[in-house]
Amino acid sequence: MSAVLSLPLETPVLEQPLPPSEPATLFQLHADFVSIRGVRLPRAELVDRSLFTPERREQLRDQLMAGAPFPHLVLENIFNPALLELVLEEFEAQSDNWTDVKSRYESTRRSVLGPTLGPATQLYFDIIHSGWFIDWLSSLTGVPYLLSDPKLFGGGLHESRTGATFAVHRDFNRHRHLGLKNEMVFITYLNKGWHPDWGSGLELWDKKHNRCVTTVQPEFGRTILLPHGPVSYHGHTKPLQAPDGRPRRSVAAYYYTSPLAGKQHGDESASVFMKTHKVDRVKAFARMMTPPAVWLLARKVTGRA
Known part of the structure; x- marks a missing residue:
């Protein structure tokens, strides 16, 4: 499904066969809509989509940079609410996919690394991990070459229960397994009729x-x-106290960059052929005999840089 959703939003898509792991009554993908548990979601x-125009991108970038106490952006209803309703339903089916985190600094639970997700939740992450969506994030933040993490390290499904808190903190600097630089986190909340008196609002702190x-x-x-940055301190320090014991739920994903992104890699970024042409061997x-600075200058002069 990722391949389908990575196409531009206006591109028509041919009907796709059902994934072998999904029964026909649970998930269907057609040319113009997705059907999950009987709920039809038009692809468009x-x-x-109004948030993706050049004008709105510029406005949202200005809004993000003006955020206090550090750059951030809050968006309302970017996703179809019917899709998020389905995502919320699927929290109940994640009984075996949770990691409980309890310490003097936090009390929460997160989905495991590389979780098996319900179809609506997988669709949500397929959208935000698609090329056109990541391009949009880059245009808002000014960070090129963003990379997603399909295994959702630190992200995925988040849930806090009665009494839960998360001390003020900055997020991790690098992905624990990949070594990539953490650039940002993207969180969508799933709590209807939330009252500030219940606590657990996300607090942004001036360090x-x-x-x-x-x-x-x-x-x-x-x-x-x-x-993510040196002053991006946040948390929810007021204990969760919803009157009916309801949990606080969200879905989250981190985006990264490579330390080599955008840099000239020379032969390392080219295919290696077993047999090469005589002209290429001479080159x-x-x-090999030319100083690197001279070689790069020559490529720029010839237009091959």
């Missing part, structure tokens, strides 16, 4: 003055894009 309405400047309530359909010898 999975996200609010210099040691105070909370902005609180984002985890209301259904609300999304926050939080770039390789000339390059």
